[in-house]
Amino acid sequence: MFDNLNYYRVFYTVANTGNISKAADMLFISQPAISKAISKLEDGLHVKLFLRSSKGVTLTDEGQVLYNHIEKAFSNISQGEDEIRHIHELGIGQLKIGVSTSLCKHILLDKLQTFILENPHIKVIIDCHSTVNTLKLLNDGRIDIGLICKTDIPAGFEYQDVSTIHDIFVVNETYLSNLLLREQEEFAQEPTNPWLFAGNLTGIMGNLDEDVPALSPIAPVSAADKSGLATKDILEKSNLMLLEKNNITRTHIDDYLESEGIHPQQILEVNNMDLLIDFAAIGMGVASVVREFATDYLASGQILELPISHPVAERTVGFVYPKSREKSEVLRKFLGMWG
Known part of the structure; x- marks a missing residue:
């Protein structure tokens, strides 16, 4: 299927225009290349997809079945691109934070409130766990970042101090x-x-x-x-x-x-x-x-x-996150609030 993606793009464009010449202009390729792509696709599927006439081309019954599915696929791709542009323009995103209840209340809460007010389109999820369990969730990729009391940080994690505490x-x-x-x-x-x-x-x-x-x-x-x-x-x-x-x-x-x-x-x-x-x-x-x-x-x-x-x-409290994972724009923005 993936080898035929380019052929499907040609098929979709020809079906929408009903004309090989117009499709070639839209795709910036030659008419022979259009015809060759359609032939390859028809040979692979063992069916005729278009009926040709002096006025252009029309879909066969088999071609119409294929078009109905291809149209949904391209529509979904287009919607995905629109959503990504929307996320980029508005700063929409998601941030999952692992933290104990005490650290959440006494250290995270104030700046989290500011972050949410400044970034209303970012969805924040708080997962309350001990330091040990927070590190496990990070390792499993179930959260983006953890706020912990510093301990022996496992290899593969970055740690950023944000506060000092006294027992x-x-x-x-x-x-x-x-x-x-x-x-x-x-x-x-x-x-x-x-x-x-x-x-x-x-x-x-x-x-x-x-x-x-x-x-x-x-x-x-x-x-x-x-x-x-x-x-x-x-x-x-x-x-x-x-x-x-x-x-x-x-x-x-x-x-x-x-x-x-x-x-x-x-x-x-x-x-x-x-x-x-x-x-x-x-x-x-x-x-x-x-x-x-x-x-x-x-x-x-x-x-x-x-x-x-x-x-x-005395001990320090800080954020921990995987070194191997590229920080998202949302995560960079969040960490930037802490200096």
């Missing part, structure tokens, strides 16, 4: 006070010291207005220090709320706790960062969250950040 531990002040009362009951007979040290993680008890001794190695004073417990003790004795396992962020936090010698006694796993923030705000325990995602809660005092001498290593 912290937060708690509700009431929960912290109750934790202190519980610990005081358990260790009522033990001597206390106004300066509590726990390796490199330290809390402060007593008068918060008291001056910190010069060159003291303690962590900066914050409202979270009111418990009088070292941060290490708080993380080990509290109900520590973390993202579920097999999550890039959870792996990052587990590595940190292990490196600092912190061994939590009770862990509550949650599959959503925003729920961790909410749970901490209502006093369910201490939560590992991203500071940039909890700014409103921190500013309002609903949660307090626990001071730590050795912060969790």
Whole structure:
């Protein structure tokens, strides 16, 4: 069939004009070339396609059957060309983005809104998945781009940083006070010291207005220090709320706790960062969250950040996409918004 495409073009033009001379002029080829193409097609199909007369040519019954199908094919091709021109002129296209719910809400959303307002003809599809699953979808060609927390990027992918994030531990002040009362009951007979040290993680008890001794190695004073417990003790004795396992962020936090010698006694796993923030705000325990995602809660005092001498290593968030796939105009335009 594909070998005959040029013959079908000749056939279609001759049928529309009803005249070999006119068809030759339209196709910019000679009349003998037109006649030869028609003969080749008739020989291949073993039928007569045209009846010739002094007035021109008309289709045979078999020729009419073929023409009906060829007309649909050429019409579809013409419509396809028109749609492509329309897409190019108006910037119409489609963009499939893979992203976790938290990254979508706290990083993607604002600029996505701007992108949609500036490009109303582009259809945007959001596919919410973990970083691991987002990379799988990219590899399978089911999405165009992924927004992820940087991890070991597989070979064959490009990564573009767009933001830096910081993992912290937060708690509700009431929960912290109750934790202190519980610990005081358990260790009522033990001597206390106004300066509590726990390796490199330290809390402060007593008068918060008291001056910190010069060159003291303690962590900066914050409202979270009111418990009088070292941060290490708080993380080990509290109900520590973390993202579920097999999550890039959870792996990052587990590595940190292990490196600092912190061994939590009770862990509550949650599959959503925003729920961790909410749970901490209502006093369910201490939560590992991203500071940039909890700014409103921190500013309002609903949660307090626990001071730590050795912060969790900062991470980057960025877009990842296959190197082998040529970036579409839509994708180039989207990435251009992020610098």
